[in-house]
Amino acid sequence: xxxxxxxxxxxxxxxxxxxxxxxxxxxxxxxxxxxxxxxxxxxxxxxxxxxxxxxxxxxxxxxxxxxxxxxxxxxxxxxxxxxxxxxxxxxxxxxxxxxxxxxxxxxxxxxxxxxxxxxxxxxxxxxxxxxxxxxxxxxxxxxxxxxxxxxxxxxxxxxxxxxxxxxxxxxxxxxxxxxxxxxxxxxxxxxxxxxxxxxxxxxxxxxxxxxxxxxxxxxxxxxxxxxxxxxxxxxxxxxxxxxxxxxxxxxxxx
Numbered sequence: 211x212x213x214x215x216x217x218x219x220x221x222x223x224x225x226x227x228x229x230x231x232x233x234x235x236x237x238x239x240x241x242x243x244x245x246x247x248x249x250x251x252x253x254x255x256x257x258x259x260x261x262x263x264x265x266x267x268x269x270x271x272x273x274x275x276x277x278x279x280x281x282x283x284x285x286x287x288x289x290x291x292x293x294x295x296x297x298x299x300x301x302x303x304x305x306x307x308x309x310x311x312x313x314x315x316x317x318x319x320x321x322x323x324x325x326x327x328x329x330x331x332x333x334x335x336x337x338x339x340x341x342x343x344x345x346x347x348x349x350x351x352x353x354x355x356x357x358x359x360x361x362x363x364x365x366x367x368x369x370x371x372x373x374x375x376x377x378x379x380x381x382x383x384x385x386x387x388x389x390x391x392x393x394x395x396x397x398x399x400x401x402x403x404x405x406x407x408x409x410x411x412x413x414x415x416x417x418x419x420x421x422x423x424x425x426x427x428x429x430x431x432x433x434x435x436x437x438x439x440x441x442x443x444x445x446x447x448x449x450x451x452x453x454x455x456x457x458x459x460x461x462x463x464x
Contacts (some may be wrong), residue, residue: 217226285437287337295350302354309358315376318358323379328353334385335392338425344460351381386457390449393431397443409440434459 221318270372305325309318336454337343352369355376361367373380396405409428428439435442435449443449 214252287343291343291346292455293368294330298326298350301326301329319378327379327384330381331388335388338427339430339460340425380461383457383461386460390453390456394443394449397440
């Protein structure tokens with residue numbers, strides 16, 4: 211019965227009238243009532259989907275609007291960092307039995323560096339680094355290290371001692387290395403892709419808004435390699451040597 215009703219609705223939508231029933235013909239099943247009638251109406255309403263109106267301007271939460279915000283530098287990465295921290299704890303929780311077991315610490319360190327750290331640093335090459343952003347990730351990593359050792363803040367163990375025991379890779383240094391490698395890769399590209407074009411794009415015209423300028427992706431790179439950092443990146447050995455100074459500027463305070 212539900213199939214017959216759907217067929218009638220589709221015929222009406224296409225402007226066709228259904229054929230009248232032949233004389234003496236009776237429906238094979240009685241009309242549904244009660245729960246069956248509600249179920250048929252429910253599925254019929256889901257089958258008929260009204261068309262969505264077209265809008266040329268992107269909405270506030272659309273993918274185009276979010277991408278435009280990131281390109282113009284008017285978006286911070288607080289939400290993305292919070293998401294990386296949440297996913298990092300999820301990956302750590304799945305391996306909690308491993309981290310709380312009696313296996314050697316060197317094996318726990320390898321599991322952490324290969325299974326948890328990549329989750330927390332995924333996409334970090336595109337972040338505009340700030341001190342607050344890296345500090346949030348450091349705090350999360352130190353909490354995970356204390357959970358690996360079975361200690362808490364009440365034990366009053368210094369962070370340097372905890373790092374000496376765990377010997378895990380520092381997340382701030384990992385993110386800085388990833389960004390420096392990605393910057394050199396983009397600068398050496400010759401395939402005319404969007405990565406190089408976006409770096410050279412200056413979308414803002416006219417007078418700048420009041421307040422401190424937004425942190426740009428290239429600000430920390432320019433402090434180490436200068437304004438012509440793309441030319442410096444063409445020499446791999448020189449770029450690799452400057453990478454140590456780039457990592458040092460973010461990890462010296464941690």
